[in-house]
Amino acid sequence: MKCFYHPEHDAVAMCKSCSRGLCFECAADVPPGVACRGKCEADVAALDLVIQRSKTAYQKAGAAHRRNALGMLIMGLLFVGFGSLLLILSPDSSGILFVLLGCVILLWAFFSHRSGRQISEVDYRSDAGASPTGGPARPVGNSAVTEGPPSVS
């Protein structure tokens, strides 16, 4: 690929905003991306901001799901406990309704917890994918090999 602005130069990077090839002169570092110098820098910065925001929002959603699940778990247990107590005290009371309601809440808590965990897992996976993995992890340790034992006497 050639630089979009200098067809005679090889591209060393790609603008995160407009996907044009950029040479050393044209590539502006906007961590974690690269932008056309003096052209797309603001765009890429804004793009990164949006990505960051949605990422934290996603993490928060996962945490909120799990918090909700915990609250519902407690509420469900309370309903079941209260309903059981009612049933024990007077079997013909509406205790069974509380028990059923408690079961529904417990089920709800279970699904909420599960979706919260899925959100966190997806998030975790995308984080792992961002880090360099699976590359040829061969260290530059040629020096260590050539460094033989110092003349055994």
Ligand SMILES: [Zn+2]
């Ligand atoms: Zn650009």
Ligand SMILES: [Zn+2]
């Ligand atoms: Zn260029």
